[in-house]
Structures are given as C-alpha cells and as structure tokens.
Amino acid sequence: MNNVLSIQSHVVFGHAGNSAAVFPMRRMGINVWPLNTVQFSNHTQYGRWTGSVVDSDELTRVIEGIGAIGVLSRCNAVLSGYLGTPDQGRAVVEIVRMVKAVNPKAFFVCDPVMGATGDDTVEPGIQEFLVSTMPEIADVMTPNHAELQKLTGRTIETVEEAVTACRELIARGPRTVLVKHLIDRNSRADAFNMLAVTRAQAWFAQRPLYPFARHPVGVGDLTSAVFLARTLLGDSLRDALEHTLAAINAVVKTTYEAGRYELEIVASQDEIVNPTDRFPALAVTAE
Numbered sequence: 001m002n003n004v005l006s007i008q009s010h011v012v013f014g015h016a017g018n019s020a021a022v023f024p025m026r027r028m029g030i031n032v033w034p035l036n037t038v039q040f041s042n043h044t045q046y047g048r049w050t051g052s053v054v055d056s057d058e059l060t061r062v063i064e065g066i067g068a069i070g071v072l073s074r075c076n077a078v079l080s081g082y083l084g085t086p087d088q089g090r091a092v093v094e095i096v097r098m099v100k101a102v103n104p105k106a107f108f109v110c111d112p113v114m115g116a117t118g119d120d121t122v123e124p125g126i127q128e129f130l131v132s133t134m135p136e137i138a139d140v141m142t143p144n145h146a147e148l149q150k151l152t153g154r155t156i157e158t159v160e161e162a163v164t165a166c167r168e169l170i171a172r173g174p175r176t177v178l179v180k181h182l183i184d185r186n187s188r189a190d191a192f193n194m195l196a197v198t199r200a201q202a203w204f205a206q207r208p209l210y211p212f213a214r215h216p217v218g219v220g221d222l223t224s225a226v227f228l229a230r231t232l233l234g235d236s237l238r239d240a241l242e243h244t245l246a247a248i249n250a251v252v253k254t255t256y257e258a259g260r261y262e263l264e265i266v267a268s269q270d271e272i273v274n275p276t277d278r279f280p281a282l283a284v285t286a287e
Helices: 018-027 056-068 086-102 126-137 145-152 159-170 219-232 237-258 269-273
Strands: 003-011 031-040 051-053 077-080 107-110 176-182 191-197 202-208
Touching: 003 018, 003 086, 003 219, 018 031, 018 219, 018 269, 031 056, 056 086, 077 086, 077 219, 086 107, 086 126, 107 126, 107 219, 126 145, 145 159, 145 176, 159 176, 159 191, 159 202, 176 219, 176 237, 191 237, 202 237, 219 237, 237 269
Parallel strands: 003 031, 003 077, 077 107
Antiparallel strands: 031 051, 176 191, 191 202
C-alpha cells in the first residue's frame, strides 16, 4: 500500500485542496494522510468564508508525532498545495526532509499554488517563497500556465516555449514538471491543454474545454492528486498524463452537465479510476 502525506488546505463545504485530493487518491487505492494548512468553511472564490490558518509549528509537530510512533518511514510521497503563510512553506520543506531522512525513496510533489494571472488568492510572500525555494526541494512540480511563467520568469505562448520553460525549471531540481493547464496560442479555443516534461520526454494532450458560466475551483488540486496517484501506481509519464487528463475530463464533464459549481467528484468516482474517454498524448520538442 502506497502512503501519501497530503499537506493542503481543507474546506468543510465543497472541493478544494485536500477536500478535492484525498478521496480521489483513496478511491484509486492510495492511502492518504491529510495534513491541513487551513480549515475554511468554503473556498475563497465565494467571496466570503470563515476559518483559520494552522500554525506552522503545529504542522511539524504533527509529523513529529507520526515519527514518534515509528511509521513515518511508510510515507512514499509528500504532496503540498495551498499554503496559508510563508512560514507554512518552510514547515513543508522541513517535513519533506524529515520524511526523506527515514525513507530516501520518498518523493515530493509541489503544487505551487499562486493563483491565476491577476488573482490575489495567496498571502504576501508565498509566491516569492515558492519561486525561490521549492524548485530545489521538489521532485515533481505541477504549476498552471501563470505559475510556470512566474517560476521561470519568462512569457510562454506556445507548447514549445513551455517545454523549454519546464526544462529550465528541471535544471533547478525537479525531475518532472506537469503543467496542469497550458495556454497555447496555436490550440483551438475549445481545447484544454496539459503538458508533462522530464529531461528526456515531453508529452502534450488536450481535452474539451467546457463553457462554464463560472468555472469550478479545485480542478488543479484534483489534477495533481490523480497524477501523483498514477505515478505511484507505476504509470509511465505518458500513461500518467493520459489517465489524469481523462479522469479530470470525466469530473469536469459531469459537473458541467449537472449544472454545478462544486466539482462532482463523488458522482465521478468510478471514472476517476477507469475513465471511459481517452485523449492520446503527443510527443513534442522544445523551441
């Protein structure tokens, strides 16, 4: 049994952060240890919410508690997402080091949540911390288009430019970069693009883009979780990308057809495990 320590936000109502990631990974056969960075009533795109940020020292104390009962070495991967403060980011780095000290084979997947362009969804200092520190720590990074631009300091308009940017990021530390949503000026307007890159491979795939009046939150959190799960289950880079894209398409399609705002994750659970539709990935080269 693979075990994932998932360090993300938690919302009581709806699906974002751990509330979008934990159940799908468990449904796919991965045991998850959720560690919440915040507990909010609902995600912040509603415009109002209640709740609090977990103290960064509390995060490390919880992991020390797991270590004290002798089971931390069973952790196969750490997944981080939304951070409430830069201090939480530093706590995540320390936690990753604690896990790798007792299980050197464990790997760290960093979802560098900074929000979309012009979207102030993170606290001051978090973006700077993610850009300056996380690439050297992470084994896998899963940015969206805007986050990849911030991480690399370059403008990206094509798939080829994105591959180049991913490899610049890889040169700083991570072995794999999954671009959860890539904006490509040469793609159809009704296509949603994803890209997976290592030093030696680059795979590009598309699914339909559904015309939501208000796009659901948590798709990126779900994407990182499914990709991590498929990687732990032994998929190749291409297979993990194709399964992830197909699973996300199933959830988003079900949500759109139901006329919902919150992701229909539970209703789509079988499709997350065994997606009906498949979208073949194509090999690409850098610019």
